[in-house]
Amino acid sequence: MDNNDIYREEIMEHxxxxxxxxxxxxPTYEAEAVNPxxxxxxxLQLKVNKKGVVEKVRFSGSGCALSxxxxxxxxxxxxxxxxxxxxxxxxxxxQELMRAKIGPARLPCMLLSLYALQKAxxxx
Amino acid sequence: xxPKIRNQFPIFQxxxxxxxxxxxxxxTTQKPATVIEAMDKFYRxxxxxxxxxxxxxxxxxxxxxxKVRDQVKEFVNAKHRExxxxxxxxxxxxxxxxxxxxxxxxxxxxxxxxxxxxxxxxIVPWQAAARLQVSTIDRSTARKKLKLDFVPLNxxxxxxxxxFKKLLAKHKPKFVGVTHVSNVLGTENPVREMISxxxxxxxxxxxDAAQSIAHGAVDVQALGCDFLxxxxxxxxxxxxxxxxxxxxxxxxxxxxxxxxxxxxxEVTRTKTTYAPxxxxxxxxxxxxxxxxxLGAAISFLQSIGLNNIAKYEGxxxxxxLRALKNVPGLALLGPATTKARAPIFSFTIKGIHAHDIATLxxxxxxxxxxxxxxxxxxxxxxxxxxxxxxxxxxxNTAEEVDRLVSALVTIQRKFQ
Numbered sequence: 001m002d003n004n005d006i007y008r009e010e011i012m013e014h015x016x017x018x019x020x021x022x023x024x025x026x027p028t029y030e031a032e033a034v035n036p037x038x039x040x041x042x043x044l045q046l047k048v049n050k051k052g053v054v055e056k057v058r059f060s061g062s063g064c065a066l067s068x069x070x071x072x073x074x075x076x077x078x079x080x081x082x083x084x085x086x087x088x089x090x091x092x093x094x095q096e097l098m099r100a101k102i103g104p105a106r107l108p109c110m111l112l113s114l115y116a117l118q119k120a121x122x123x124x
Numbered sequence: 125x126x127p128k129i130r131n132q133f134p135i136f137q138x139x140x141x142x143x144x145x146x147x148x149x150x151x152t153t154q155k156p157a158t159v160i161e162a163m164d165k166f167y168r169x170x171x172x173x174x175x176x177x178x179x180x181x182x183x184x185x186x187x188x189x190x191k192v193r194d195q196v197k198e199f200v201n202a203k204h205r206e207x208x209x210x211x212x213x214x215x216x217x218x219x220x221x222x223x224x225x226x227x228x229x230x231x232x233x234x235x236x237x238x239x240x241x242x243x244x245x246x247i248v249p250w251q252a253a254a255r256l257q258v259s260t261i262d263r264s265t266a267r268k269k270l271k272l273d274f275v276p277l278n279x280x281x282x283x284x285x286x287x288f289k290k291l292l293a294k295h296k297p298k299f300v301g302v303t304h305v306s307n308v309l310g311t312e313n314p315v316r317e318m319i320s321x322x323x324x325x326x327x328x329x330x331x332d333a334a335q336s337i338a339h340g341a342v343d344v345q346a347l348g349c350d351f352l353x354x355x356x357x358x359x360x361x362x363x364x365x366x367x368x369x370x371x372x373x374x375x376x377x378x379x380x381x382x383x384x385x386x387x388x389x390e391v392t393r394t395k396t397t398y399a400p401x402x403x404x405x406x407x408x409x410x411x412x413x414x415x416x417x418l419g420a421a422i423s424f425l426q427s428i429g430l431n432n433i434a435k436y437e438g439x440x441x442x443x444x445l446r447a448l449k450n451v452p453g454l455a456l457l458g459p460a461t462t463k464a465r466a467p468i469f470s471f472t473i474k475g476i477h478a479h480d481i482a483t484l485x486x487x488x489x490x491x492x493x494x495x496x497x498x499x500x501x502x503x504x505x506x507x508x509x510x511x512x513x514x515x516x517x518x519x520n521t522a523e524e525v526d527r528l529v530s531a532l533v534t535i536q537r538k539f540q
Binding site for chain 1: 476477478479480483484494495496509510538539
């Protein structure tokens with residue numbers, strides 16, 4: 001199968017066993033994002049230390065394989081990054097992590113956790 | 125018979141490893157060559173403004189345009205040709221009725237009865253009218269409050285007729301809006317019986333025939349409906365054209381919704397009188413080529429025969445209902461038997477999101493719809509966010525159903 005396939009086994013594994021899935025108490029930042037295509041909702045929480053570095057990330061909600069797998073990979077990537085870095089993060093980062101080409105109709109699915117992140121750190 | 129019909133559709137001529145299995149016909153159907161060619165021919169050799177030009181070309185265009193009105197009149201068995209109004213589609217047809225009734229017929233506090241399986245095109249105009257219309261009857265400038273009630277469905281996905289009777293008796297609604305065939309469940313509603321019950325209770329009835337018009341004979345006089353709406357593009361015709369049928373005496377009283385050229389009798393600085401039917405509702409230059417295309421689509425349907433279409437689609441429905449049972453974890457929405465059922469199959473598969481299913485089916489050349497299909501109230505009543513919908517029509521085959529089922533089995537395995 002194509003290495004850039006959005007449903008390749010590596011991505012399906014993230015869907016079956018998503019990393020950082022759950023809810024934490026007392027997050028530093030949190031936000032929700034809704035996919036207008038299907039109404040799927042994701043809640044993203046971040047715990048940030050005094051130096052502005054992300055220590056812990058959690059996401060929750062229900063979604064399709066693309067939104068869950070990309071949230072799983074993207075939240076893994078966030079840990080250890082500074083808030084400043086996260087604020088300047090765009091769609092390219094998720095594309096790179098997912099290593100997948102995706103059409104415009106399903107792009108919002110893949111970018112759902114990015115939308116939540118942008119909302120969460122918007123005020124900073 | 126089916127290969128011969130299928131060959132009339134240019135979009136299916138492309139061959140390949142994964143030929144197009146187009147199963148999104150409840151959204152829009154493909155177009156036969158006769159429809160495409162009729163519109164092409166009009167633009168190449170007949171194009172002119174209708175109703176006003178005195179030259180031969182314009183007279184020809186007008187005659188062709190008005191001939192389709194006669195064709196539609198025969199097609200739905202209306203009593204008068206002026207009962208056929210050309211609109212941009214079923215959505216506009218419904219909006220004309222809702223706006224006109226709420227302006228000139230309805231008073232504050234009047235009740236409107238819809239069903240839980242209605243398309244947003246029936247629900248949203250009424251919600252807007254219920255809040256915002258200003259009445260010309262009681263001259264109130266305050267916001268008009270109409271009350272909307274919804275008939276629930278039974279466990280099989282059919283309208284609960286007992287509940288319908290009770291709601292008619294309890295609320296004495298002034299209007300009943302009901303879909304002929306559900307665009308999600310495939311349920312064919314007993315509209316004839318419902319219209320008769322509604323009339324006895326004093327309500328006017330609008331039937332949304334968008335999902336039924338291309339799948340069996342629709343006879344407005346036999347049904348007895350006051351209004352009927354449908355779109356051209358769901359019956360093998362072009363987009364941008366639809367029909368509103370209304371009883372003459374009601375359309376004559378209904379105020380127009382679109383103001384401008386052609387819909388007038390006389391315009392002075394102080395006042396305008398409106399044209400008689402059907403012009404009153406057809407302000408502006410109409411979509412002439414689309415009307416011509418609609419005429420060709422009706423001819424296409426009649427060349428096969430509506431009863432033959434219903435018969436073939438019935439056998440396809442029976443086949444699909446059996447075949448879909450072979451997909452583990454598949455839950456079908458709507459009736460599990462062929463009785464009063466259109467070939468529309470919405471479903472969920474346990475543990476797999478509808479959009480993932482649709483994307484993976486697309487890779488096999490199978491086009492389906494995923495989402496709430498403009499029926500969010502229905503999905504909410506079923507406690508679902510989204511479903512996958514495969515909707516079939518006259519050019520679909522049992523082989524395509526097999527391809528769907530086999531692809532779904534593969535997808536189901538992949539997600540385990």
